[in-house]
Amino acid sequence: MRTTITVNGEARSLDLDPRTTLLDALREHLKLTGAKKGCDHGQCGACTVLVNGVRINSCLSLAVAHDGDEVTSIEGVGTVEKLHPVQQAFLAQDAFQCGYCTPGQICSTLGMLKELEAGWPSQETAPGAKPAFTDDEIRERMSGNICRCSAYPQIVAAIKQAAEAMA
Amino acid sequence: MKAFTYERAADAQAAVTAAAGTPGARFIAGGTNLLDLMKLEIETPQHLIDVSRLPMAGIEETDEGGLRLGASATNSAVAADARVRALYPVLSEAIVAGGSPQLRNKASVAGNLLQRTRCAYFYDTSKPCNKRQPGSGCGALEGLNRNAAIFGASHACIATHTSDMAVALVALDGQVETLSPSGEARRFPLAELHRLPGETPHLETHLIAGELITAVVVPPPPAGGQVYRKVRDRASYAGGLASVAVAGGQVALGMVAHKPWRARTTEIALASGATAAQAIDQELAGASALGRNDYKIPLVARLAAAAIGEAKGRGA
Numbered sequence: 203m204r205t206t207i208t209v210n211g212e213a214r215s216l217d218l219d220p221r222t223t224l225l226d227a228l229r230e231h232l233k234l235t236g237a238k239k240g241c242d243h244g245q246c247g248a249c250t251v252l253v254n255g256v257r258i259n260s261c262l263s264l265a266v267a268h269d270g271d272e273v274t275s276i277e278g279v280g281t282v283e284k285l286h287p288v289q290q291a292f293l294a295q296d297a298f299q300c301g302y303c304t305p306g307q308i309c310s311t312l313g314m315l316k317e318l319e320a321g322w323p324s325q326e327t328a329p330g331a332k333p334a335f336t337d338d339e340i341r342e343r344m345s346g347n348i349c350r351c352s353a354y355p356q357i358v359a360a361i362k363q364a365a366e367a368m369a
Numbered sequence: 370m371k372a373f374t375y376e377r378a379a380d381a382q383a384a385v386t387a388a389a390g391t392p393g394a395r396f397i398a399g400g401t402n403l404l405d406l407m408k409l410e411i412e413t414p415q416h417l418i419d420v421s422r423l424p425m426a427g428i429e430e431t432d433e434g435g436l437r438l439g440a441s442a443t444n445s446a447v448a449a450d451a452r453v454r455a456l457y458p459v460l461s462e463a464i465v466a467g468g469s470p471q472l473r474n475k476a477s478v479a480g481n482l483l484q485r486t487r488c489a490y491f492y493d494t495s496k497p498c499n500k501r502q503p504g505s506g507c508g509a510l511e512g513l514n515r516n517a518a519i520f521g522a523s524h525a526c527i528a529t530h531t532s533d534m535a536v537a538l539v540a541l542d543g544q545v546e547t548l549s550p551s552g553e554a555r556r557f558p559l560a561e562l563h564r565l566p567g568e569t570p571h572l573e574t575h576l577i578a579g580e581l582i583t584a585v586v587v588p589p590p591p592a593g594g595q596v597y598r599k600v601r602d603r604a605s606y607a608g609g610l611a612s613v614a615v616a617g618g619q620v621a622l623g624m625v626a627h628k629p630w631r632a633r634t635t636e637i638a639l640a641s642g643a644t645a646a647q648a649i650d651q652e653l654a655g656a657s658a659l660g661r662n663d664y665k666i667p668l669v670a671r672l673a674a675a676a677i678g679e680a681k682g683r684g685a
Contacts, residue, residue, distance in 0.1 A: 220373060221372065244471070244472055257470065257471050259401070259471045262401045264397075264417075267375075267400070267419055310470075314470065317449075317470065323448060323461055323465055325462070325465045325466050325605070327465075330454055330458065342605055345469055345605040346471045
């Protein structure tokens, strides 16, 4: 099926088997291998990308269903010469060991910070209250991203540093 | 994944017409549960009708003072809606207790209601399961059934419905609106959407072939406080072992039956002056367990009593 998706600002037209997930379209068809295939069942978050600015698991989404959408993968977040503040903060805080989950962690962070700013509640948010930017809120909101190396304390520190830098 | 054809429906009527006229057709919205099951070849649709772009994502106020939640509104959008948080805090709390943020950003209202069980024997295609393969038997009956139902189970199936959102909507007297292939629209209580397993656990709802859920209508909230409480193995991002939704004097239990369990016995007892503990004990007099899930009975007793008490405090 002919499908056109704007990926990192560039319209990409692909002829896809309807079975192709958004993750496989990115990795296998567009050779954008930043988003990772961890579990392929929406449990680990390594495939997290932003679709129209919202974070989703690209492994649990059909590429053909994203015709006309705008996708941002880690390749569209900063450059080697000019890292995004979230990337800079992950480096500065040593927020990874093997790095496999990191593209998903960073894309998830970008979506999460927007959700927080928009006042979306989590289970850590008091009823009716605006969510606060606390460690507990960050941990809960990042619970869809597993880190097998368990760099969680550094990830929380990196997110706090990035949010400060972006404020 | 088995091969399938795909279409994006032009409108709701086209979607139901296509569903009725195409063998093996299924609707897909967020797809977070359906695609997972398709990868495992537990679900093998021959044709997918994408309804995610139909104009059914809105959340509107009703003339009665409640809200109409469009079927394709995302779980995140419902949980974050200021009117939902003000009128139905139990619903917002239930939604954010389920899945991960990425899943909630994709999952729809109707898809959440129609998600399949997480029973391990349903997922394991090397094991018998009457829900996955009718007549093959139930591997869970004498197997690892720690998370099995304690209400309304049958010898054919002891699986539970795992939605958090549906528990809150059932407690709130939610109504489902649908469109049938004939063009007929109907509205009925959400509590009557799902079936108990009986001899036919593969039949999970009372929807007819090709019928599409278009919205869930929530009436004005009952007087009194609202609370959602859930118990699970991890602090976050895990299926529940048991949950309870309280909205004033209305109570529903989750992960204890093949459907969200409206605790009518508890409600009647509460209305006639019983304590929360007495009221839930009366409900649990009708529960039965199989050994490994015995713990659910005292767990629900304590969980529901605590939640009813907390809701009373919030309503004061």
